[in-house]
Amino acid sequence: MEALCFTPHVTFRHNDVTKRKRSVTVTATVLRTPQKQSQSPSPATSPVLKVSPASLQYESGHLGAVPDHKVEECDxxxxxMEYLTNILSSNRVYDVAIESPLSLAPKLSERLGVNVWLKREDLQPVFSFKLRGAYNMMAKLPKEQLEKGVICSSAGNHAQGVALAAKTLGCDAVIVMPVTTPRIKSDAVKRLGATVELVGDSYDEAQAYAKNKGEKENRTFIPPFDHPDIIMGQGTxxxxIVRQMQGPIHAIFVPVGGGGLIAGIAAYVKRVSPEVRIIGVEPADANAMALSLHHGKRVVLDQVGGFADGVAVKEVGSETFRLCRELIDGVVLVSRDAICASIKDMFEEKRSILEPAGALALAGAEAYCKFYGLKDINVVAITSGANMNFDRLRLVTELANVGRQREAVLATFMPETPGSFKQFAELIGKMNITEFKYRYESPEKQALVLYSVGLHTKFELQSMVERMESYQLKTIEFTNNDMVKDHLRHLMGGRTNVENELLCRFVFPERPGALMKFLHAISPRWNxxxxxxxxxxxxxxxxxxGIQVSSSELDEFRYHATNxxxxxxxxxxxxxxxxxxx
Ligand SMILES: Cc1ncc(COP(=O)(O)O)c(C=O)c1O
Incomplete structure (x- = not known):
């Protein structure tokens, strides 16, 4: 169930004729926001620092969050050495996992002037690397413990990893998923023979339930990333990579969620080939590891971007953080658009569709090589998963060209007079218009068009904007404004100055009743x-x-919106x- 329970493309813009007032009682319930794969809270003695993703941003491709490489002495x-020898002897992982190919991406390599090698974890059974860690941990459980069964909470790839591992080991598995989990994912887990329980609205609630049930029923809880056996499994x-790669490796790019994969890879590679850089890649709005390394301790994000859902983690693990702080070389941050562009690159290269988290490392590798102007080196990117939600493809295709700077989103103002449209079209010249929105408003107002153009070079765009400006057609670029790309480009239909209009962006949980709950809280009181x-x-x-709230009611509005x-x-x-x- 990916859509809210109403038509998937709903647009409603106020006009004076359609005043909508509802008289429904206000009910406000505090819900915890969705949080994937977070770890248990830090001990009460050390209050956790809550930070916003926006508090640490740097240019895409730049190697930031370089850790202090402090070695923490923990009881x-x-x-x-134990990590290294355990990874070396984790042969049982191959009961379920394949040794995935390390293959060159020829087109991308030619474009960038570096050899880009893809470590194809998207080709694993269940389409991600997660089964390595889950199986490694479960295969090490004593027989009597395995017989009591296992339990985990996950709405994603970990769930499938645990389910497949349990099937292979012949043990009973319960997978707790939030009720908002898309059917396609819960069905995939059921098909692997595990029992699915849908509990709670968020990952937190599902996790609390799973831990509790695990204790009551003596089932072993299998965490998604923060356990040495999980980390060692991912370390394979x-x-x-070290075994497969012939020449010297400049860097290995690894997607980071809770940090299990990168910690495992670093624990092995830094011991046997310390010259190889291990670089984490995170979405700019889900940068829990970068922020933790930056602060020198684990922090919790106050909100997390959900586009790359496999890595949408508010808090990294304690063991994964300890290893990353000591071993990795830093973190590259990339935008949602760049991830989409890499999904397209992978499709053009291998005809495979990666999920957003699966394409993250590729986006990071490309941005890094461009940022530092690197040539003739070998870089490896882990393509970590292919469990793509089909509904998301629409957004991916919309953003892929923007991400590769092959498309720009623009707005131009022009006089509302005959002939100005023609003049505008002449000024666009030979550029390819890929999208165009215009609606008459009034003779007094300037006409506004919102449009996208295909680009070959950045220079092309600059000179077109200059042409527009020289004819007094004010032109603004919105290519990097997510609100325009997500909403306003679909809403354009004339401008209205609505009195006291507040504009808010809400994240609705994807479940039945979410809209009704919102309307109960907001709509009876405000238009x-x-x-x-x-x-x-x-x-x-x-x-x-958009909600009409007078300035005297702002506090009250905030109260209801927060509740x-x-x-x-x-x-x-x-x-x-x-x-x-x-
Ligand atoms: C496809 C994919 N890539 C990357 C990650 C991040 O792995 P980790 O949480 O070990 O950092 C995940 C985690 O589930 C994933 O599913």
Whole structure:
């Protein structure tokens, strides 16, 4: 179930004729926001620092969050040697996993002038590397413990990894998934013979339930990343790369969620080939590892971008952090658009479709090589998964060209007079228009067109904008404005100056009743003047809402919006909204 329970492409813009007032009682329930694969809270003695992803941003491709390489002395922590020898002897992983190919990406390599090698973990049974860690941990459980069964909580690849491992080992597995989990994912787990229990609205609630049930029924809880056996299982990816690669490796790019994969790869590779850089890649809005390394301790994100759902983690693991702090070389951050462009690159290269988290490392490798102008080196990117949510493909194709800077999104103002459209078209010249939106408003107002053009070079765009400006056609580029790409480009239909209009972006949980709950809380009290939702196959639905709230009621509004429990942000001052919609 990827759409909210209403039509997947809903657009409603206020006009004076359609005033909508509802008299429904306000009910506000506090819900915890969706959180995937977080770990148990840190001990009460050390309060966890809550930070926003925006508090650490740097240019795409730059190697940031370089750790202090501090070696923490922890009681009971495994030594470097223990990790190495255990990874070397993790042969049982191959009961379920294949030694995935390491293959050159010829087109991408030619374009970048470096050899880009793909470690094809997307070709594993269940289409991701996660079965390595899960199987490694479960295969080591004593027989009597295995007989009591295992339990885990996950809505993603870990669930399938645990289910397949349990099937292979002949043990009973319960997988707890949030009720919002798409049917396709719960069905895949059931098909592998595991019992699925749908519990809670968020990953947190599912995890708490799973741990509790595990204790009551003596089942072993299999965590998604923060356990030495999980880390060692994922470390076999590093062992294979070292064995498979013939020449010197400049860097291995690894997608980072909770940090299990990168910690395992680093634990092996840094011991046998310390000159190879181990570089983490995170989405700019899901940068829990970068922020933790930056602060020198684990932090919790106050919100996390859900597009690359496999790595949408608010808090990295404690053991994974300990290893990353000591061993990795830093973290590259990439945008959602760049991830989409890499999904397209992979499709053009191998005719395979990666899921967003699966293409993350490729996006990071490309950005890094461009940023540092590297040539004639070998880089390896882990293509970590292919469990693509089909509904998300629409957004991926929309953003892929923007991500590769092959398309720009623009707005141009022109006089509302006969002939100006023709003049505009002449100024566009030979450039290919890929999208165009215009609607008459009034003779007094300037006409506004929102459009996209295909690009060959950045210079092409600059000279077109200069041509427009020289004819007094004010032109603004919105290529990097996510609100324009997600909402406003689909909403354009004339500008209206609605009194006291607040613009908010809400993240609705994708489940029946989410819209009704929102309307119960907000609508009876205030008029809704704009509503736009477009299914993007994300963890939560990104909904843009305009609400008429007078300044004296702002505090009350904030109270209700916060109590609703959905993440939200005020966007009224977003330049694009002011220009395109008012
Ligand atoms: C496809 C994919 N890539 C990367 C990751 C991140 O792995 P980790 O949590 O070990 O950092 C995950 C985690 O589930 C994943 O499913």
């Amino acid at each position: 009971g922590a495994l030594s470097e 990816v590093g062992m294979e 809704i003047s704009l509503f736009h939702y477009r299914a993007q196959g994300e963890m939560g639905a990104n909904v843009l809402v 609703l429990g959905y993440e939200y942000e005020l966007e009224t001052d977003n330049e694009a909204f002011q220009l395109l919609m008012r």
